[in-house]
Amino acid sequence: xxxxxxxxxxxxxxxxxxxxxxxxxxxxxxxxxxxxxxxxxxxxxxxxxxxxxxxxxxxxxxxxxxxxxxxxxxxxxxxxxxxxxxxxxxxxxxxxxxxxxxxxxxxxxxxxxxxxxxxxxxxxxxxxxxxxxxxxxxxxxxxxxxxxxxxxxxxxxxxxxxxxxxxxxxxxxxxxxxxxxxxxxxxxxxxxxxxxxxxxxxxxxxxxxxxxxxxxxxxxxxxxxxxxxxxxxxxxxxxxxxxxxxxxxxxxxxxxxxxxxxxxxxxxxxxxxxxxxxxxxxxxxxxxxxxxxxxxxxxxxxxxxxxxxxxxxxxxxxxxxxxxxxxxxxxxxxxxxxxxxxxxxxxxxxxxx
Amino acid sequence: xxxxxxxxxxxxxxxxxxxxxxxxxxxxxxxxxxxxxxxxxxxxxxxxxxxxxxxxxxxxxxxxxxxxxxxxxxxxxxxxxxxxxxxxxxxxxxxxxxxxxxxxxxxxxxxxxxxxxxxxxxxxxxxxxxxxxxxxxxxxxxxxxxxxxxxxxxxxxxxxxxxxxxxxxxxxxxxxxxxxxxxxxxxxxxxxxxxxxxxxxxxxxxxxxxxxxxxxxxxxxxxxxxxxxxxxxxxxxxxxxxxxxxxxxxxxxxxxxxxxxxxxxxxxxxxxxxxxxxxxxxxxxxxxxxxxxxxxxxxxxxxxxxxxxxxxxxxxxxxxxxxxxxxxxxxxxxxxxxxxxxxxxxxxxxxxxxxxxxx
Numbered sequence: 001x002x003x004x005x006x007x008x009x010x011x012x013x014x015x016x017x018x019x020x021x022x023x024x025x026x027x028x029x030x031x032x033x034x035x036x037x038x039x040x041x042x043x044x045x046x047x048x049x050x051x052x053x054x055x056x057x058x059x060x061x062x063x064x065x066x067x068x069x070x071x072x073x074x075x076x077x078x079x080x081x082x083x084x085x086x087x088x089x090x091x092x093x094x095x096x097x098x099x100x101x102x103x104x105x106x107x108x109x110x111x112x113x114x115x116x117x118x119x120x121x122x123x124x125x126x127x128x129x130x131x132x133x134x135x136x137x138x139x140x141x142x143x144x145x146x147x148x149x150x151x152x153x154x155x156x157x158x159x160x161x162x163x164x165x166x167x168x169x170x171x172x173x174x175x176x177x178x179x180x181x182x183x184x185x186x187x188x189x190x191x192x193x194x195x196x197x198x199x200x201x202x203x204x205x206x207x208x209x210x211x212x213x214x215x216x217x218x219x220x221x222x223x224x225x226x227x228x229x230x231x232x233x234x235x236x237x238x239x240x241x242x243x244x245x246x247x248x249x250x251x252x253x254x255x256x257x258x259x260x261x262x263x264x265x266x267x268x269x270x271x272x273x274x275x276x277x278x279x280x281x282x283x284x285x286x287x288x289x290x291x292x293x294x295x296x297x298x299x300x301x302x303x304x305x306x307x308x309x310x311x312x313x314x315x316x317x318x319x320x321x322x323x324x325x326x327x328x329x330x331x332x333x334x335x336x337x338x339x340x341x342x343x344x345x346x347x348x349x350x351x352x353x
Numbered sequence: 354x355x356x357x358x359x360x361x362x363x364x365x366x367x368x369x370x371x372x373x374x375x376x377x378x379x380x381x382x383x384x385x386x387x388x389x390x391x392x393x394x395x396x397x398x399x400x401x402x403x404x405x406x407x408x409x410x411x412x413x414x415x416x417x418x419x420x421x422x423x424x425x426x427x428x429x430x431x432x433x434x435x436x437x438x439x440x441x442x443x444x445x446x447x448x449x450x451x452x453x454x455x456x457x458x459x460x461x462x463x464x465x466x467x468x469x470x471x472x473x474x475x476x477x478x479x480x481x482x483x484x485x486x487x488x489x490x491x492x493x494x495x496x497x498x499x500x501x502x503x504x505x506x507x508x509x510x511x512x513x514x515x516x517x518x519x520x521x522x523x524x525x526x527x528x529x530x531x532x533x534x535x536x537x538x539x540x541x542x543x544x545x546x547x548x549x550x551x552x553x554x555x556x557x558x559x560x561x562x563x564x565x566x567x568x569x570x571x572x573x574x575x576x577x578x579x580x581x582x583x584x585x586x587x588x589x590x591x592x593x594x595x596x597x598x599x600x601x602x603x604x605x606x607x608x609x610x611x612x613x614x615x616x617x618x619x620x621x622x623x624x625x626x627x628x629x630x631x632x633x634x635x636x637x638x639x640x641x642x643x644x645x646x647x648x649x650x651x652x653x654x655x656x657x658x659x660x661x662x663x664x665x666x667x668x669x670x671x672x673x674x675x676x677x678x679x680x681x682x683x684x685x686x687x688x689x690x691x692x693x694x695x696x697x698x699x700x701x702x703x704x705x706x707x708x709x710x711x712x
């Protein structure tokens with residue numbers, strides 16, 4: 001059987017006659033000198049023979065740069081038969097798939113960094129991030145929100161300051177916005193947003209105090225910061241659709257506001273709220289009433305008004321929370337009737353968005 | 354047909370209808386032994402590979418692209434033949450993937466080292482002082498420009514990789530040279546200075562870049578050389594052509610530049626040598642224009658699905674206009690021991706920087 005042989009060391013080509021014997025393929029030039037003796041197991045078909053292209057065979061064990069070129073289709077066919085249709089090719093294809101699966105796993109591992117490693121170690125990551133950065137992250141999340149809604153009142157206002165002071169949360173910035181949804185948000189950098197919709201929905205100042213205490217619970221446990229870091233992979237994906245930084249920040253804010261805390265985090269915040277309220281002598285009954293009313297309204301309006309009641313839809317089952325907050329008796333309101341009226345009027349006086 | 358009998362046997366193959374009767378042209382000296390580069394790839398075969406790659410890419414969420422790209426190169430390179438010896442592509446998908454993984458790791462590392470402090474600075478100061486905010490904005494515009502030379506380094510690395518995986522008569526190609534030197538030359542001279550001088554220095558700058566590549570190009574252990582000592586008259590004519598075609602760019606909607614490009618390519622290939630072997634290309638501006646126009650319409654009317662046709666057309670066009678002058682049997686080559694990795698290759702591909710090397 002004739003073929004052309006390149007030894008891979010020089011460009012000289014050798015016309016060879018090769019034979020298959022004793023599990024090896026031996027090539028000899030005209031004068032009988034042996035130029036290669038390769039074991040059949042080590043053969044690899046680099047190119048299948050076709051009408052106008054020769055078959056190219058190499059050795060995978062040694063002389064890996066050497067090549068056998070088979071031009072004659074008859075020679076190729078008989079060699080192929082002898083070698084049982086090149087077992088090594090099949091092995092090579094299987095090895096290719098194995099490599100592909102292995103490489104796929106490597107890629108998945110890379111993808112796991114933002115989606116698993118970062119969320120899992122968000123607490124540890126948070127420890128090395130200085131507070132001024134988390135503060136500014138909060139500011140940056142809030143800014144696009146404030147392009148849509150206006151601040152109606154903040155901790156600088158006496159009534160809000162009074163609630164914050166009573167709940168030992170003077171270090172927290174509370175903002176009331178003209179957002180008509182029944183919602184409240186805790187943001188990184190010790191910020192709470194209370195929507196006017198929620199204030200209008202509340203029947204007493206203790207209900208508001210309960211909601212604030214719950215949000216403070218999230219802040220004390222650093223849930224907003226952890227949520228930001230945990231969602232960073234997803235947030236970047238959402239933000240990645242935008243080329244402009246403004247669009248990115250807006251979508252990050254949107255994603256942040258829309259995403260919910262885990263049930264565990266909500267329970268932590270609820271327990272914190274209960275403890276804080278008890279500590280300052282406020283019974284959680286008001287909060288239970290608030291949720292009872294919300295449950296009724298949520299059932300009634302869920303189809304038409306679910307967006308406005310997102311606070312309840314994104315939290316744990318309302319009935320479970322009512323159970324947690326339910327207790328005997330009532331306590332004195334945190335705000336005087338005049339202050340409460342003043343507080344409610346803040347939202348009445350402006351146009352809600 | 355009389356002409357055919359006057360030229361060496363090796364040249365007769367190229368006197369076909371497809372290639373044109375070049376023995377009459379002054380481009381090729383008929384008394385020299387001339388070998389033509391042949392390409393016998395079929396569009397149908399390229400399509401088969403292309404379609405297979407397309408579906409496997411979808412199935413494997415893009416991971417197959419490294420193997421797909423390799424099989425396509427395997428086919429295209431393997432379809433070239435010179436002096437009855439086929440070229441061989443020796444790259445593998447695994448090494449491309451390894452390059453990609455390495456690159457991803459580097460990118461991640463660089464992002465952490467540079468990105469986090471920059472982000473922290475931006476977040477902290479940008480909202481406080483407007484001047485600082487402007488400064489940061491300025492840096493964010495300037496920073497990518499500073500990274501621009503690295504793009505050329507990646508392109509050069511990609512050349513190095515591709516050349517090192519192409520073999521002829523069992524001998525691999527090799528491209529040496531400094532990535533930094535090439536990238537600075539490409540960035541500041543070939544692009545920067547060229548832009549500043551409105552393209553007037555284009556022939557000089559392109560010759561300089563090409564010369565750098567050729568002087569660092571090897572086949573095995575044999576180095577290519579760039580010999581422009583006898584081509585000075587031609588080069589003066591190229592400078593003149595550049596000037597004229599630049600002036601005619603607007604009235605001819607850029608068509609005039611094909612004249613310059615064809616002349617320049619032919620000049621550069623004439624200056625290329627390896628031992629006693631020289632090269633010649635016979636590009637004509639009209640053919641070059643026809644090819645580019647045809648490719649443009651194929652892309653438009655097939656909504657990008659005509660990629661394999663273009664790939665095959667380009668490869669065939671290149672082969673049809675490429676000749677090797679001299680006795681290739683006298684060219685004794687020895688394998689080089691130096692090997693090149695695939696990291697830059699993937700970077701260049703990720704940045705869509707792949708440049709056409711004729712295949």
